Amino acid sequence: MNRDMEEKLVKSLMILSLAIVVSSFFAVLVVIVWKGFPGLTLSMITKTPQGDFYLGGGGGILNAIVGSLYLGLASTAIAMVISVPASLSLQKEYLGKTKAAFYIRLALDVLWGIPSIVYGAFGFIVMIYMGLGVSLLNGIIILTMLQLPVMIRAMEEVIVMVPAELKEASYTLGANRTDTTFGVVFRQALPGLVTAVLLAFSRGIGDAASVLFTAGYTDRLPESLFEPVASLPLAVFFQLGMPYPEVQARAYTSALILLLIVLALSIASRYLEKRFRKNILR
Amino acid sequence: MSLKKRKDYIVGNLMEATSILSGLFLVVIALALFLRSMPILFEIPLKELLLGTTWLPSEGKFGFMVPIAGTLIVTLIAMIIAIPLSILSAIYLAEYASGKLRSKILPLIDLLSSIPPVVYGVWGILVIVPIVSRIASTIGKYGIPFLTSEGYSAGYSVLSGGIVLAIMVFPLIISITEHVFRSVPSDIKEASLSVGATRWQTIKHVETRVIFSGVMAAVILGFSRAVGETMAVLMVVGNVQKVPGSIFEPAYPLTGLIANNYGEMMSIPMYESAMLLAALILMLVVLFFTIMARLILIRIERGMANE
Amino acid sequence: MENNIRIENINAFYGDCQVLKNITLNIPEKQITAIIGPSGCGKSTMLRCFNRLIDLVEAATYNGNIFIGGMNILSKSVDVNDVRRKVGLLPQKPTPFPMSIYDNVAYGLKIHGTKDKNILNEKVEHYLRVAGLWEEVKDRLKSPASKLSIGQQQRLCLARGLAVEPDIILCDEPTSALDPVSAQHIEQQLIKLKKDYTIVIVTHNIHQAMRTADYVAHLYLGELVEYGPAKEVFENPKDERTKAYIDGTFLSDLNTNTEIVSKGKRFLKHPDKRQISAGVIA
Numbered sequence: 065m066n067r068d069m070e071e072k073l074v075k076s077l078m079i080l081s082l083a084i085v086v087s088s089f090f091a092v093l094v095v096i097v098w099k100g101f102p103g104l105t106l107s108m109i110t111k112t113p114q115g116d117f118y119l120g121g122g123g124g125i126l127n128a129i130v131g132s133l134y135l136g137l138a139s140t141a142i143a144m145v146i147s148v149p150a151s152l153s154l155q156k157e158y159l160g161k162t163k164a165a166f167y168i169r170l171a172l173d174v175l176w177g178i179p180s181i182v183y184g185a186f187g188f189i190v191m192i193y194m195g196l197g198v199s200l201l202n203g204i205i206i207l208t209m210l211q212l213p214v215m216i217r218a219m220e221e222v223i224v225m226v227p228a229e230l231k232e233a234s235y236t237l238g239a240n241r242t243d244t245t246f247g248v249v250f251r252q253a254l255p256g257l258v259t260a261v262l263l264a265f266s267r268g269i270g271d272a273a274s275v276l277f278t279a280g281y282t283d284r285l286p287e288s289l290f291e292p293v294a295s296l297p298l299a300v301f302f303q304l305g306m307p308y309p310e311v312q313a314r315a316y317t318s319a320l321i322l323l324l325i326v327l328a329l330s331i332a333s334r335y336l337e338k339r340f341r342k343n344i345l346r
Numbered sequence: 347m348s349l350k351k352r353k354d355y356i357v358g359n360l361m362e363a364t365s366i367l368s369g370l371f372l373v374v375i376a377l378a379l380f381l382r383s384m385p386i387l388f389e390i391p392l393k394e395l396l397l398g399t400t401w402l403p404s405e406g407k408f409g410f411m412v413p414i415a416g417t418l419i420v421t422l423i424a425m426i427i428a429i430p431l432s433i434l435s436a437i438y439l440a441e442y443a444s445g446k447l448r449s450k451i452l453p454l455i456d457l458l459s460s461i462p463p464v465v466y467g468v469w470g471i472l473v474i475v476p477i478v479s480r481i482a483s484t485i486g487k488y489g490i491p492f493l494t495s496e497g498y499s500a501g502y503s504v505l506s507g508g509i510v511l512a513i514m515v516f517p518l519i520i521s522i523t524e525h526v527f528r529s530v531p532s533d534i535k536e537a538s539l540s541v542g543a544t545r546w547q548t549i550k551h552v553e554t555r556v557i558f559s560g561v562m563a564a565v566i567l568g569f570s571r572a573v574g575e576t577m578a579v580l581m582v583v584g585n586v587q588k589v590p591g592s593i594f595e596p597a598y599p600l601t602g603l604i605a606n607n608y609g610e611m612m613s614i615p616m617y618e619s620a621m622l623l624a625a626l627i628l629m630l631v632v633l634f635f636t637i638m639a640r641l642i643l644i645r646i647e648r649g650m651a652n653e
Numbered sequence: 654m655e656n657n658i659r660i661e662n663i664n665a666f667y668g669d670c671q672v673l674k675n676i677t678l679n680i681p682e683k684q685i686t687a688i689i690g691p692s693g694c695g696k697s698t699m700l701r702c703f704n705r706l707i708d709l710v711e712a713a714t715y716n717g718n719i720f721i722g723g724m725n726i727l728s729k730s731v732d733v734n735d736v737r738r739k740v741g742l743l744p745q746k747p748t749p750f751p752m753s754i755y756d757n758v759a760y761g762l763k764i765h766g767t768k769d770k771n772i773l774n775e776k777v778e779h780y781l782r783v784a785g786l787w788e789e790v791k792d793r794l795k796s797p798a799s800k801l802s803i804g805q806q807q808r809l810c811l812a813r814g815l816a817v818e819p820d821i822i823l824c825d826e827p828t829s830a831l832d833p834v835s836a837q838h839i840e841q842q843l844i845k846l847k848k849d850y851t852i853v854i855v856t857h858n859i860h861q862a863m864r865t866a867d868y869v870a871h872l873y874l875g876e877l878v879e880y881g882p883a884k885e886v887f888e889n890p891k892d893e894r895t896k897a898y899i900d901g902t903f904l905s906d907l908n909t910n911t912e913i914v915s916k917g918k919r920f921l922k923h924p925d926k927r928q929i930s931a932g933v934i935a
Binding site for chain 1: 704706709711734735736737738741742744746748750751752760761764765810813814817
Binding site: 070074078084146149154168170189263272327334 | 350351353354357358360361362364365366368369370371372373375378379382430431432434435437438439442451453454455456457458460461462463464465466467468469471472473513516520544545546547567570571573574575576577581601604605608621622625628629632633635636637640
């Protein structure tokens with residue numbers, strides 16, 4: 065085959081591949097919206113499951129929505145408090161290029177890749193050791209662990225991009241590490257840090273496997289840290305498993321709600337980053 | 347030491363402690379899983395565990411072969427689909443696409459990776475499973491090895507699992523591969539183009555050598571991610587405890603084993619230990635592949651820095 | 654106390670490449686000393702030895718003695734942050750911090766302990782006036798510094814540097830990134846400041862040196878080739894190379910020059926997103 069033909073052929077294959085990849089995104093979006101939208105009533109998002117909800121009766125998934133929010137917000141907040149200093153400490157002035165930093169980064173990479181069900185299994189062990197039953201608290205602990213590697217890694221990527229001249233300018237004034245890190249680096253990296261937090265939050269609320277064993281499920285709104293709590297992914301999963309088409313249809317709607325939340329977060333973080341970019345250098 | 351200096355020192359130490367503890371976490375998880383799977387490791391020899399095909403916990407039989415095979419087959423199918431599509435897309439984005447196109451498409455691919463697995467599962471059930479069922483009934487009767495399908499297939503199969511998994515893995519492989527291609531130094535590309543080679547020839551003959559290990563790392567990471575995906579695969583793969591003989595047959599992945607049986611863990615002795623062993627196996631696989639991929643990427647970066 | 658700089662036998666290396674060769678030089682106080690010479694031959698490096706900013710560059714090593722006002726700044730007992738306070742640096746590219754104009758100037762004061770609002774206000778205004786920026790920004794002190802023009806940003810950096818009350822001001826090609834009007838502004842400010850500060854300007858612009866300098870040092874390929882009062886050096890250069898530089902011609906050993914330039918510049922590459930680098934500044 066002469067080389068021009070080869071070039072054309074390969075190029076078309078590439079475009080085809082890209083088209084497949086991109087259209088799969090739209091395929092998912094369109095189908096979920098199409099199937100889930102009809103069920104998106106006000107009561108779905110404002111009521112908890114009433115008596116025969118799982119047989120097709122009334123109510124909504126407010127329990128799961130609020131449950132996911134509690135789980136997500138708490139775990140993300142805790143993870144954030146740990147991740148910010150941790151990621152800042154990986155700079156040159158602190159652990160930077162030491163052997164310790166190498167192993168920490170490697171460990172975080174592995175932790176980031178570990179399937180959430182393994183976190184769930186680990187959470188199960190924690191649960192037994194700490195004598196906690198299946199509960200909101202347990203779920204929060206596991207989701208925090210799940211989000212930590214994602215957050216630290218994403219934050220570090222932004223922190224590394226803070227221009228060296230900026231740090232230099234601070235040191236020139238006689239500032240020390242702490243001054244420079246919290247006075248200048250943190251502010252410069254802030255938009256990226258926020259994005260990292262949103263990214264981790266997204267991953268947290270979307271995850272089912274880790275909360276499966278550890279947070280349980282319930283039809284009630286979360287009332288105590290020590291009781292099981294509902295979550296959106298599990299709401300989808302359980303409703304889908306019911307043999308009634310009306311209930312399954314609700315599963316699609318629940319999936320839509322979850323998808324919308326996650327997409328909204330993604331778009332919000334992109335927008336925030338663009339907006340903040342104006343206030344910081346380069 | 348002045349007060350300021352002392353504060354700097356203490357704050358620095360606290361910060362470093364948080365990252366060290368975060369890293370040590372990996373060790374904690376590994377240890378916990380290992381310790382709790384020990385009971386079963388003592389009871390039953392490893393070989394029997396990994397290669398045994400019977401799973402009857404009530405009789406003390408814990409053969410992991412079926413789930414392991416299930417995981418491997420689904421992952422293999424997913425990789426066969428994902429690798430060519432991802433790499434071709436990534437090359438196009440890195441080498442041919444205009445800046446405008448890239449800036450529109452890359453975020454989209456990124457969004458793919460933020461979709462929760464359970465949503466992929468639902469979509470898989472709605473779209474992929476019926477399609478596979480249709481394909482199975484048309485092709486299945488021809489008796490092609492691995493593509494057979496006796497009777498009616500509802501579509502819950504390793505093929506469905508593979509397709510859904512592939513889509514979930516696209517963003518990972520594409521982003522790393524695209525990055526690797528973009529970091530090929532332009533002088534190499536220019537040198538090739540200036541002797542009259544086409545873009546594709548340049549890529550095929552010149553760049554491939556340079557980026558090979560980077561792409562391998564991307565594939566390894568994609569594989570590792572695919573192995574561990576639970577929810578989405580569970581929902582479309584059929585959950586039948588059999589090693590599938592054809593792509594249209596259902597299977598029972600390792601992750602499914604854990605997810606399905608967590609409720610029964612407490613009732614039978616050894617059961618908990620077996621489940622945690624399964625989790626440990628998954629973790630070790632991911633550990634191994636991630637370290638490999640990371641080492642490859644580091645070697646590449648070091649190589650590039652030395653130019 | 655004197656505020657001169659006296660360096661003896663300074664050698665500096667980036668990895669294996671020697672960038673400063675046995676430099677001995679006396680920089681008199683309260684004068685403007687210009688350091689001239691072709692690009693990439695160690696001028697910036699030398700400057701960064703004076704405030705020990707070079708300590709932040711991993712690949713760089715140096716030895717010798719540096720005395721500022723009689724005190725050896727390389728001795729172990731010296732607090733490097735104090736040195737940096739005393740010796741200010743105005744870099745080539747303006748680098749305002751990602752904060753308001755006010756906060757930029759106040760930054761140095763705050764990190765060195767000034768908390769009183771009144772004092773801060775007073776000093777911010779004072780140094781903005783000294784830098785010749787006050788009139789243009791007095792109504793928008795709280796707006797982001799990134800919104801200023803480049804010339805204004807550089808004057809802001811000057812104000813910021815002066816606010817920590819150094820004795821010595823180092824300028825690394827302070828106007829090369831600016832338009833002629835802003836450049837003139839900065840030059841005029843520096844001339845005014847000479848009566849209170851010891852000033853060292855690194856410049857590759859002979860005319861700028863001629864306009865501003867009282868003393869001139871010529872650094873060529875890492876060696877101190879000539880030094881003396883400005884008038885003498887410009888009108889009657891004693892060294893061939895100085896004469897050639899001033900006349901705008903290059904000697905035939907352009908090869909060696911480019912080699913050092915490219916080796917030196919390699920170590921000055923900024924980290925790209927995936928931390929690919931060899932020797933990073935700060």
